Amino acid sequence: MIQEVLISLNNGFLKTLQLFACTLLGAIPLGLLIAFGSMSKFLPLKGLIKTFVWIIRGTPLMLQLLIIYYGPGLLLHNNIWGGGSEGRLIAVLAAFILNYACYFSEIYRGGIESIAKGQYEAGQVLGMTKTQIFFRIVLLQVIKRIVPPMSNEIITLVKDTSLARIIAVYEIIWAGQAFIKSAGLIWPLFFTGLYYLLFCGILTLLFGYIEKKLNYFHQ
Amino acid sequence: MPILEVNNIKKHFGKTEVLKGITFSLEKGEVLSIIGSSGSGKTTLLRCLNFLETADEGSFSVAGKTVFNAADTSTLSEAEIRRNRLHFGLVFQSFNLFPQYNILKNITLAPTLAKCGTPEEIDQKARALIERVGLTDKIRNYPCELSGGQQQRVAIARALAMEPDILCFDEPTSALDPALTGEVLRVIKDLKSGDSTMIVVTHEMEFARGVSDKVIFMADGVIEESGTPEEVFGHPKSEKTRAFLSTSLEKI
Numbered sequence: 001m002i003q004e005v006l007i008s009l010n011n012g013f014l015k016t017l018q019l020f021a022c023t024l025l026g027a028i029p030l031g032l033l034i035a036f037g038s039m040s041k042f043l044p045l046k047g048l049i050k051t052f053v054w055i056i057r058g059t060p061l062m063l064q065l066l067i068i069y070y071g072p073g074l075l076l077h078n079n080i081w082g083g084g085s086e087g088r089l090i091a092v093l094a095a096f097i098l099n100y101a102c103y104f105s106e107i108y109r110g111g112i113e114s115i116a117k118g119q120y121e122a123g124q125v126l127g128m129t130k131t132q133i134f135f136r137i138v139l140l141q142v143i144k145r146i147v148p149p150m151s152n153e154i155i156t157l158v159k160d161t162s163l164a165r166i167i168a169v170y171e172i173i174w175a176g177q178a179f180i181k182s183a184g185l186i187w188p189l190f191f192t193g194l195y196y197l198l199f200c201g202i203l204t205l206l207f208g209y210i211e212k213k214l215n216y217f218h219q
Numbered sequence: 220m221p222i223l224e225v226n227n228i229k230k231h232f233g234k235t236e237v238l239k240g241i242t243f244s245l246e247k248g249e250v251l252s253i254i255g256s257s258g259s260g261k262t263t264l265l266r267c268l269n270f271l272e273t274a275d276e277g278s279f280s281v282a283g284k285t286v287f288n289a290a291d292t293s294t295l296s297e298a299e300i301r302r303n304r305l306h307f308g309l310v311f312q313s314f315n316l317f318p319q320y321n322i323l324k325n326i327t328l329a330p331t332l333a334k335c336g337t338p339e340e341i342d343q344k345a346r347a348l349i350e351r352v353g354l355t356d357k358i359r360n361y362p363c364e365l366s367g368g369q370q371q372r373v374a375i376a377r378a379l380a381m382e383p384d385i386l387c388f389d390e391p392t393s394a395l396d397p398a399l400t401g402e403v404l405r406v407i408k409d410l411k412s413g414d415s416t417m418i419v420v421t422h423e424m425e426f427a428r429g430v431s432d433k434v435i436f437m438a439d440g441v442i443e444e445s446g447t448p449e450e451v452f453g454h455p456k457s458e459k460t461r462a463f464l465s466t467s468l469e470k471i
């Protein structure tokens with residue numbers, strides 16, 4: 001029985017990892033675009049982006065998940081996600097990526113705005129372009145500053161993936177819960193906590209390592 | 220022909236007129252010191268020359284070629300500004316070295332991005348510049364491992380790497396403790412013999428007097444007095460100059 005539970009939980013956890021990795025892959029670059037938008041000098045764009053970030057950060061992720069998945073079908077009579085598990089997965093990822101990109105964007109913005117004006121000016125008087133200044137001078141300094149707040153968000157994401165369960169995406173919580181009905185076992189659900197704990201432990205070590213790696217310079 | 224001609228530069232921030240029409244010229248190889256109390260517009264003038272601020276009125280030219288003209292929008296486009304600002308180099312009060320790069324990379328970064336030669340040429344030139352400012356033993360160190368004076372010497376080498384026609388210094392020793400100002404001033408003094416054209420905004424009166432070919436005293440956004448160091452320091456004509464000099468040379 002134990003073996004059966006572990007196999008099932010491992011499968012569920014693989015899906016959790018997939019949700020986690022795909023969300024990061026989408027939200028990290030999208031967040032940067034949103035951050036640039038929220039710092040834009042073109043006021044309508046800035047206003048639009050700020051409103052969007054307000055809505056996303058101001059409502060529960062679970063609600064966003066439900067609206068994104070059920071909304072198109074119920075409101076527009078056009079279920080763009082299809083019926084299968086594939087469609088549910090894509091809907092979940094869309095919700096997660098949008099949500100996390102908004103949180104990341106604020107962290108990026110804080111990081112970018114904290115870089116001293118002199119760094120930009122030094123690049124300018126040396127004849128660098130704006131793009132060169134951002135990627136060659138500013139970016140690594142921003143990364144160094146945002147590692148602690150980003151690690152916070154990313155560790156939260158590990159656990160937020162469990163919300164996917166409410167639109168029936170088969171992840172580890174679902175896998176553990178299934179044993180209550182099928183075999184009357186409650187411990188597999190509790191046991192899923194260990195998976196999260198272990199994975200977050202690994203992430204904590206990883207972020208500690210990155211912080212240490214970037215400690216060779218001071219701003 | 221003068222290397223630099225500045226014509227009637229005006230600049231205001233909000234309602235405050237910071238520069239009220241600045242006109243001067245500079246010959247190749249000359250060292251110009253700009254002195255004056257805080258808020259007189261010295262730094263703003265330097266920033267206008269380096270395109271960090273855009274002057275509202277006026278123009279300036281380098282070796283006869285107009286590089287900025289407030290009335291001509293073609294000198295104001297971004298690409299044009301990037302080309303033209305390389306006539307000038309700027310050493311900041313607060314050094315502004317790139318913290319994530321070692322000393323060598325700080326100096327080679329801009330020439331590499333601008334493709335000013337092969338990597339070997341750029342590297343060789345950077346090493347020669349580092350030797351010139353006396354920091355060969357620090358070539359692999361990071362800025363945070365250097366003293367303020369050493370950082371400022373690196374900043375000078377970094378500015379020289381782009382071979383500006385005119386090198387500007389914005390109060391290069393004001394962020395340093397007195398023990399470290401000497402080494403930076405010595406480096407600047409040594410550049411003079413290398414016939415670089417320089418503009419130095421400074422509070423170091425002894426230095427301005429000893430090194431400059433020309434001194435400008437600014438007060439309230441205008442050039443109150445200008446001339447040779449002997450004229451300005453020895454026989455100041457303006458009342459304001461005399462008042463300024465007597466307070467700054469006052470021994471406490």
